[in-house]
Amino acid sequence: MKLRTSHYITLAFLVVFTYFYRKDGLVATSVLYTAIQFALPLALAAMVGVMCERTGVVNIGIEGTMLFSAFTAFFAGAIMKDTVQGMFVGVFTGAMMGLLLALMAVSWKMNQIIAGVIINILAAGITSFYYRQNYSIPATLHPIDLPVVGAWPILGPVLSFHGPITYFGILFILALWFALYKTSWGLRSRAVGEQPASADTAGVSVTRLRYMNVTIAGAVGGLAGSYLALEAVGIFERGFTAGKGFTALAIMIFGRWNPLGALAAALFFGLTQAVTNQLMIDEVVEIPPQFITMLPYILTILVLAISAGKVRPPAAEGIAYEKEKS
C-alpha cells in the first residue's frame, strides 16, 4: 500500500474526529472507538484472504468460514457456559474449514471459486438448519483496560477497553506483515503464490505450504467469526455475518494483498460505518435504514472500481499447481 493512501485514511479519521469533537468530545471518541470495532472483523477476514491468495489459493469461502465459526463459537460457549472455550471452538472450526478448502483446492485441484462457494453454501445451510433460539452465552469476552494508554487524553478512550480478540487481532496483523516480508516463510509463501514451479524447483513444497497457510488462514477466519459472536454482540442469528467475508475480499484488494494495507482499508470501512451510525443517531441525516445496510456493499463496489487495474494480484492465484506442466 502506498503511503499516500494511508495518509488519506489518517486524514479521514482526523476530519471525522474534529467534526464530532466540536459538538461533543465523548461522541467523537466513541465514533472512533466504534470504527475500530466495525473494522476489526473486516481486517481479520481480509487477512484470511491475504494469507490464502499470497500462496496462490483464492478463498471466497471467508464468509462461510466466519459464519460457521461464529455459530459453533456461540453455541459451544452457550452450552459449555464458557465464552473463552467457545472462542477456541470457533477458531478450531475455522481451521477445519480452511483444511476443507485446501483439500478441495490443493489436493483435488477443484476450481477454487466453486470450492469457496461450496463452503459458503455448506455454512449457510448448516447454521440455519441447526439454529436454535433461547441460547445465550454467559457474557461477552471481557474488555481490557490498557494500563498506560488508557489514561491518555482523547486516544485513551479510543484505543482502550476493546476485547481480547481485538488486541490479539491487531498484533496478529502486524506480525503477519512482518512474517510475510521478513521471514523465510513469507518469502516462500509469496514465491508459491507468484510462481509455484520456481518454488518447487528450489525445494519448497508447494502443497505443504498451501495446506499450512490455508488452514491457518481458516483459523483466523474462525477468530473473526468468534469476534462477532462472542466479543462484539454476544448473540448469533441466521446470516449473521451479513456479507463481511465478501467485503473483506474488497478490502484485501484495496490493501494490495498487504496486511497493513488491508488493515488501513478496513479502518476506513469501519470509520464510514461508524460515522453513518452516529449521524443517524444524531438525526442529522434521515436515511432509511435500508440504505445504511447497503453502505458496505456500495463502498465495496466503489473501492473495487477505483483500485481495478491498478493492483496486481499474485500471479498464480486460483491455479492448482501441476508438477509436470511447467
Next chain:
Amino acid sequence: MNTLLEIEGVSKRFGAVIANENISLTVKGGEILALLGENGAGKSTLVKAVFGLVRPDSGTIKIDGIVMESSDTAAAIARGVGMVHQHFQLVPVMSVTENLILGDEPKRFGVLNIKRARAEVLSLSEKYGLEVDPDAIIEDLPVGMAQRVEILKALRRDVKLLILDEPTAVLTPQETDELLEVLRNLAKRGVGILFITHKLREVMAVADRIAVLRDGKLMGTTTPKESSESKLAQMMVGREVVLRVEKGPGKPKEVLLAVRNLKVIDDRKLEAVRDLSLEVHAGEILGIAGVEGNGQRELVEAICSMRPRSSGEVMVKGQVIPNLSPRAAHLAGVSHIPEDREKHGLVTSYSIADNLVLNRFDQAPFANGWIRNLEKVANNGEALVEKFDIRAPNASLSADSLSGGNKQKVVVARELSQQLDVVVASQPTRGIDVGSIEFIHNQLISARDAGAAVLLVSAELDEILSLADRIAVISNGKIVATFGSKEADRNTIGRLMAGLAS
C-alpha cells in the same frame, strides 16, 4: 571416478508423444557429459526426471547408488543435484537476491538476514564472474541477465551433480567462455556435469563425453575426439546438415523500413536508444551486431510499437507507424519475431493452431466478420506444423506442451507465413537445433529474395556475418558503423561492439 548418476531404462510418455524411450546413461564425478538432440528430442524431459520434476513411467534413477524417489525435487536437492532450467525458474516480481536464496535462506529464528544474503550474492557473482545486480527485480532484467541469475542459483548450493539445460542460449560469447571455464573447474573438483546445448562448438570445447538423443531414443555416445561438428549434427538430425549458410547476393531495392532520429527510454528510465537512424531496403538483410544490452531490445520494441518512442519516427513503406500500437505496426506489414517468445510471442495456454493465427485471427480467411472460421485455423495450424517441422502430434494441443525450441518455431512460423514486407527478427535461432537453424536461415533468405526488408538482431556474430547483406554495429544505443557484407571483418566489428574505436 565413482559413478554419480545412473539413469536406467527411463521412459516417459506425454499422451501420444514418447518423450523418452528406455534411456540409460551414466555420469561420473568430475565428468562433463554433453546431451545433444533436436528440439523435442526429450533432453529437458530426461534431466527433469533426474531433478524430480517429471515422473518417469518406468526405469530408475540412482544418485550415488541410491535410487531416487520419483517426483521429489527436495530430495534431489538434498542429494546434491543442482539444475539450471531452460525456462527460468525465477519469480518475476522478486529481486535477484530473493530469488537466489529462495529455498535455502540465510536466517535466524526464521527471520531473513537480507544483508547477509546480499553480501553472499555479491561474492557469488564475483567468484564465478557472472555479474548481477542483487537488488534488481527479475521482470525488469533482459534475458541474458536472468540467465546469469538462474546459473548462480544452481551454483550457490554445493552441488555434486550440476544439470544445465541450455544455459548458454542467451549468454554473450565472453560470458559463455567464462561459464565453460567455471564448468571445467567444477569438474576438476569432482562435480559431475550434465550439459545441454545446441551449440556444437561448446560441446567440442568442454565435453568429456557426448550423448545424442533423437525422438526420445538414445542414439549413442561419443567423445569430442572421435567426432566432429558435422558428424554430431548428422547424428542428431539423421541427415546431413549444412552448417554454413548458402545465399546469393542481395538485390536491394526501395527503402521499406526507415527509422529516423529515434530515441527510446528503457525500463530503468534511461535512454537506451539515442538518436538512431537506419534504413532497410526491400531485398536485403540488415544485421544489427552488438553486445546484448546496448539498446537492441528497445530498438526492436520501438519499431514494433511495443514501447513508446520519446522522439523520432518509424516509417514502413513511407507510412509513419503510430506510437504504442503493435497492431498498427503489424497491419503496416511488420512481422516480428520477438526475443522473448514466452512473454511476447505466445499465449502458452492456447492451442498451437490459435497461436499460429494470433495476429490475424480476426481477418479473412480465419474469420468472417465476428465469427471465427475454426476449420481454416485448424488447417492452417496443421499445414504450418508440417512445413516448419514443429514437433507436436497435432496443432490442437496447447502450446504449453511444446519443447522450448518448438515454441520458438511456432512464433517463427506465424511471422514468416504471412505477406512479408518488413521482418524484424530478434535472436530468431536462439535455443534452436542445428537442423532447424538451417531451415530458419533459409526462410529468412527466401523472405529477402521475395522482396522483404529484413532487420536481423542477433547476439551471435556468426549468424549476422553469414546472413546479413549489410551490418550495422550498435553500441550504447547508437549505430557506430555500417559495413557491406564484403568489407565486414570480425575483429573490427568485435572491437566496435566492445565500444572501442576502430
